[in-house]
Amino acid sequence: MKAAVIVFPGSNCDTDMSYALSDFTDAETVDLVPYTAESVAEYDAIFLPGGFSYGDYLRSGAIARFAPVMQSVIAEAEQGKTVLGICNGFQILLEAGLLPGAMKRNKDLKYICRTVDVKVENADTRFSGEYEKGETLRIPIAHGEGNYECDGQTYETLKKNNRIVFTYEADVNGSTGQIAGITNEAGNVLGMMPHPERAMETLLGSEDGRRLFTSVYRHWRDTHVVTT
Amino acid sequence: MSLQLEPTAEEIHAERLYADIGVKDHEYERIVQLMGRKPNYTEIGLFSVLWSEHCSYKHSKPLLKQFPSTAPHVLQGPGEGAGVVDIGDGQAVVFKVESHNHPSAVEPYQGAATGVGGILRDVFSMGARPIALLNSLRFGPLTTPRMRYLFEEVVAGISGYGNCVGVPTVGGEIQFDDTYDGNPLVNAMCIGLIDQNDLQKGIAAGVGNTVMYVGAATGRDGIHGATFASEELNEDSADKRPSVQVGDPFTEKRVLEACLEVAKSDALVGIQDMGAAGLTSSAAEMASKAGTGIAMNLDLVPQRETGMTPYEMMLSESQERMLLVVEKGKETEIEVICEKWDLETAAIGTVKEDMRLTLTFHGDVVADVPVTALTDEAPVYDVPSEEPADFREHQQRPVWQPQSSDYNETLLQLLSQPTIANKEWVYDQYDHMVQTNTVVMPGSDAAVLRIRGTEKALATSMDGNSRYIALDPKEGGKIAIAEAARNIICSGAQPLALTDCLNYGSPEEPSIYWQMEQSTAGMSEACRTFDTPVVSGNVSLYNETNGEAIYPTPVVGMVGLVEQLDHVTTQPFKQAGDVIYIIGEAEPAWGGSELQLVEDGKISGQVPTMDLELEQARQQQVLAAIRAGLVQSAHDIAEGGLAVALAECVMGTELGADVSMKDDVAELFAETQSRYVISVAVEDAEAFEQAIPAARCYGTVTDEKVLRMKTTEGQKLIEQPTDELHHVWKGAIPCFLKSKA
Numbered sequence: 018m019k020a021a022v023i024v025f026p027g028s029n030c031d032t033d034m035s036y037a038l039s040d041f042t043d044a045e046t047v048d049l050v051p052y053t054a055e056s057v058a059e060y061d062a063i064f065l066p067g068g069f070s071y072g073d074y075l076r077s078g079a080i081a082r083f084a085p086v087m088q089s090v091i092a093e094a095e096q097g098k099t100v101l102g103i104c105n106g107f108q109i110l111l112e113a114g115l116l117p118g119a120m121k122r123n124k125d126l127k128y129i130c131r132t133v134d135v136k137v138e139n140a141d142t143r144f145s146g147e148y149e150k151g152e153t154l155r156i157p158i159a160h161g162e163g164n165y166e167c168d169g170q171t172y173e174t175l176k177k178n179n180r181i182v183f184t185y186e187a188d189v190n191g192s193t194g195q196i197a198g199i200t201n202e203a204g205n206v207l208g209m210m211p212h213p214e215r216a217m218e219t220l221l222g223s224e225d226g227r228r229l230f231t232s233v234y235r236h237w238r239d240t241h242v243v244t245t
Numbered sequence: 246m247s248l249q250l251e252p253t254a255e256e257i258h259a260e261r262l263y264a265d266i267g268v269k270d271h272e273y274e275r276i277v278q279l280m281g282r283k284p285n286y287t288e289i290g291l292f293s294v295l296w297s298e299h300c301s302y303k304h305s306k307p308l309l310k311q312f313p314s315t316a317p318h319v320l321q322g323p324g325e326g327a328g329v330v331d332i333g334d335g336q337a338v339v340f341k342v343e344s345h346n347h348p349s350a351v352e353p354y355q356g357a358a359t360g361v362g363g364i365l366r367d368v369f370s371m372g373a374r375p376i377a378l379l380n381s382l383r384f385g386p387l388t389t390p391r392m393r394y395l396f397e398e399v400v401a402g403i404s405g406y407g408n409c410v411g412v413p414t415v416g417g418e419i420q421f422d423d424t425y426d427g428n429p430l431v432n433a434m435c436i437g438l439i440d441q442n443d444l445q446k447g448i449a450a451g452v453g454n455t456v457m458y459v460g461a462a463t464g465r466d467g468i469h470g471a472t473f474a475s476e477e478l479n480e481d482s483a484d485k486r487p488s489v490q491v492g493d494p495f496t497e498k499r500v501l502e503a504c505l506e507v508a509k510s511d512a513l514v515g516i517q518d519m520g521a522a523g524l525t526s527s528a529a530e531m532a533s534k535a536g537t538g539i540a541m542n543l544d545l546v547p548q549r550e551t552g553m554t555p556y557e558m559m560l561s562e563s564q565e566r567m568l569l570v571v572e573k574g575k576e577t578e579i580e581v582i583c584e585k586w587d588l589e590t591a592a593i594g595t596v597k598e599d600m601r602l603t604l605t606f607h608g609d610v611v612a613d614v615p616v617t618a619l620t621d622e623a624p625v626y627d628v629p630s631e632e633p634a635d636f637r638e639h640q641q642r643p644v645w646q647p648q649s650s651d652y653n654e655t656l657l658q659l660l661s662q663p664t665i666a667n668k669e670w671v672y673d674q675y676d677h678m679v680q681t682n683t684v685v686m687p688g689s690d691a692a693v694l695r696i697r698g699t700e701k702a703l704a705t706s707m708d709g710n711s712r713y714i715a716l717d718p719k720e721g722g723k724i725a726i727a728e729a730a731r732n733i734i735c736s737g738a739q740p741l742a743l744t745d746c747l748n749y750g751s752p753e754e755p756s757i758y759w760q761m762e763q764s765t766a767g768m769s770e771a772c773r774t775f776d777t778p779v780v781s782g783n784v785s786l787y788n789e790t791n792g793e794a795i796y797p798t799p800v801v802g803m804v805g806l807v808e809q810l811d812h813v814t815t816q817p818f819k820q821a822g823d824v825i826y827i828i829g830e831a832e833p834a835w836g837g838s839e840l841q842l843v844e845d846g847k848i849s850g851q852v853p854t855m856d857l858e859l860e861q862a863r864q865q866q867v868l869a870a871i872r873a874g875l876v877q878s879a880h881d882i883a884e885g886g887l888a889v890a891l892a893e894c895v896m897g898t899e900l901g902a903d904v905s906m907k908d909d910v911a912e913l914f915a916e917t918q919s920r921y922v923i924s925v926a927v928e929d930a931e932a933f934e935q936a937i938p939a940a941r942c943y944g945t946v947t948d949e950k951v952l953r954m955k956t957t958e959g960q961k962l963i964e965q966p967t968d969e970l971h972h973v974w975k976g977a978i979p980c981f982l983k984s985k986a
Contacts (some may be wrong), residue, residue: 026495026498026499026587027409027498027499029409029411029679030411030679032377032680033679033681034681036681064541067679068410068411069408069409069494069495069498072409072493072494072495072496073409073495074495108248121470127401127673127674128404128405128408128673128674128675128676129673129674130408130672130673130674130675130676130677130678131673153465157678158967159408159676159678159679176560201507210679214681215678215679215681217681218681218697220684220810221678221695222686223686239859
């Protein structure tokens with residue numbers, strides 16, 4: 018698997034994401050790809066990291082969606098390639114229209130950095146195959162605008178089609194339906210606010226994030242590697 | 246747009262205009278003497294900022310000299326952007342603390358944010374990647390809307406800047422006291438990691454080399470920030486809001502990444518942050534250190550406002566700017582890197598042999614000053630010092646006696662004091678995990694960061710209990726260093742070195758200068774005992790409001806090394822059945838204690854004594870026991886004494902504790918120094934007792950979630966459910982912030 022971690026100006030979880038992929042999966046290549054890249058077509062999976070792209074002085078992700086690389090990211094996503102956005106990456110995917118809904122400021126209007134309980138709602142996606150449905154994960158959140166908002170109809174659609182992959186066990190930020198992560202209709206694009214790349218080692222508090230990355234890797238292997 | 250009319254050199258002299266920008270009469274005369282003529286407006290501006298206390302340390306230099314600053318492991322002591330300490334394997338840690346008190350008092354969000362920005366630049370200008378931020382904050386009681394506003398906005402400013410740049414804020418400390426009501430303190434510390442080969446310095450060497458400007462354009466913000474920082478606050482201080490800079494963490498992040506790339510380039514000769522006193526200090530200091538001169542054409546300085554004068558450009562403290570000296574002919578290498586990060590660069594000057602700072606503007610020479618006059622010739626004052634009358638008075642008072650009789654109630658009261666209460670409301674707003682190295686998060690005695698690719702880790706903590714120092718500056722100074730070292734020890738690390746931020750009132754007041762002398766003497770003595778040199782620091786004087794000075798508040802930021810990750814130790818108890826040991830006897834010295842403050846509303850009398858030899862011996866015993874794998878949890882006994890320390894060991898866990906002790910209020914709440922609470926697995930108890938003979942068994946960790954403290958005769962002293970303690974401790978600060986009164 019060739020993985021691209023996109024570096025926007027202001028991304029700051031890019032190296033953490035890159036470590037998560039290179040140290041804990043068998044991905045053959047993990048590249049930090051600058052926001053100016055014209056194409057990401059050569060990669061099998063595309064990762065949008067957390068941070069404050071362009072300072073997030075406007076709505077989070079609202080400028081990054083115009084970064085040169087995004088055209089290619091959108092094209093690859095539409096062709097079914099794996100695209101994962103974490104935190105600011107999720108916000109960018111929303112702004113780019115690859116996922117429905119929007120982010121508001123946390124209900125307490127404050128940034129929150131804390132490890133929280135995240136529930137696996139759907140273990141049948143390429144991002145969550147190695148988890149059990151209903152399982153509770155300990156994963157850090159770190160965001161000021163993670164209050165996921167969508168209209169009632171969208172919420173019903175997300176629910177009906179099992180596109181809600183992760184929810185918070187408690188109402189940490191005001192998100193509709195305590196949503197922590199959703200996929201697009203085709204299931205190849207996931208956006209999530211919690212940071213699985215920060216939950217890779219018990220030394221740092223939790224390794225519950227590992228299986229998200231190994232799920233992505235396994236999905237790629239199962240669909241691309243012919244076993245003899 | 247025409248230039249505003251500036252006063253002539255004659256007018257500056259005749260009308261004493263220099264006094265308005267903080268230059269004293271005799272200083273002006275000395276400037277005239279050094280220059281051989283009267284300075285023009287731009288030139289007097291250069292002197293006013295470089296000769297300010299903030300830049301020249303003119304009142305504190307003699308005191309700073311007493312600090313030990315060398316040791317075999319110290320690679321760079323004070324004098325550069327930050328101190329550098331060897332941690333083996335060819336790596337080093339780079340760290341420094343800086344104050345942003347005055348700006349934060351008038352514009353808390355930007356004041357605190359730019360404090361973080363400035364200290365980050367001090368560290369990455371050395372070529373080091375910033376890996377951690379800490380902060381030490383002081384506020385008045387949270388009982389007024391204004392203080393709650395300052396507190397909330399300072400925290401928001403630190404959060405807004407640090408989180409965006411992507412450097413984790415891993416620790417710090419906060420105290421609340423009336424003394425900071427008009428003059429809160431905001432001290433920020435940054436730690437960087439570097440391969441020793443990549444170390445950079447701020448020097449303008451090599452005649453003919455190019456002086457380059459990198460980063461944000463220069464505006465009119467922060468003009469005279471350094472001068473403002475060297476004055477007392479008063480009711481007009483709000484008018485100084487234009488002296489406060491505005492931060493742009495997004496640009497900082499790009500400047501950071503660009504500078505770390507630039508640092509690897511052969512083209513770079515020297516690099517320095519344009520911090521306090523902006524372009525003036527970076528140019529003058531880099532030239533001074535290299536024994537060269539710099540000629541700059543101010544027309545080439547990137548500007549974001551029109552019609553800026555040389556005076557404004559030189560004194561602006563616009564943020565996120567760096568000054569580089571680049572090998573002649575290799576400017577393109579630097580430009581290419583900066584372009585990649587979408588940063589503006591400009592070659593604005595040349596290194597000269599003449600040891601002068603020469604500025605041209607619109608074709609005219611607007612300033613021409615000997616570099617040494619600005620830097621090395623800055624005055625140093627031998628200030629009179631006088632022991633204040635109340636010091637003797639406090640020493641001679643009879644020993645203070647607590648009135649407390651309901652110990653349960655007292656413990657809950659102590660836990661809800663904002664100084665002791667849980668600070669989650671604060672550190673939840675700081676991204677303390679980005680970069681994925683934070684092993685021990687905020688809330689323990691020290692934060693711990695692993696060093697990727699090794700088995701080592703860094704421990705770091707900030708401390709400085711000013712109440713002790715107010716009553717007894719020398720003893721209090723020793724305690725400040727000792728407590729920081731103790732916190733490092735409790736986390737399983739050997740203290741290496743420290744940075745300090747010396748926050749005091751006006752040094753021109755003899756009793757305050759005496760506080761400075763005494764406290765720094767106590768600190769120096771402690772540093773020598775622990776072999777923890779002072780490798781960097783900052784002095785913040787004139788912390789006064791309407792003539793009322795703050796308590797003397799030196800703040801210590803210490804860094805230690807964990808040799809093996811499995812030595813990392815934290816304060817919560819780990820499992821039921823573990824034996825609880827207390828090291829050190831309680832003594833009834835209550836001056837400056839939390840209990841005294843709760844009961845009297847003020848502090849008085851004698852502070853706990855500090856026996857440095859004993860402290861050092863115990864520290865090493867505890868560290869040896871930790872390294873031998875004998876320790877489950879370690880916590881020092883500090884504010885609120887043993888009862889609070891034990892509560893801190895159980896709160897947030899599923900455990901309780903049963904301990905018995907003498908029937909003595911000092912046992913429960915005294916803040917006697919050099920004491921620890923340590924829990925040990927039953928099977929290790931014997932070995933632990935042999936390793937630390939002074940350790941006394943007080944009881945055991947239980948799986949019943951209750952903290953029980955009783956006399957050796959079995960009489961109840963304190964009995965509180967763990968959850969109730971936790972509830973009170975955790976709820977105190979949010980409760981203050983919700984109150985509308």
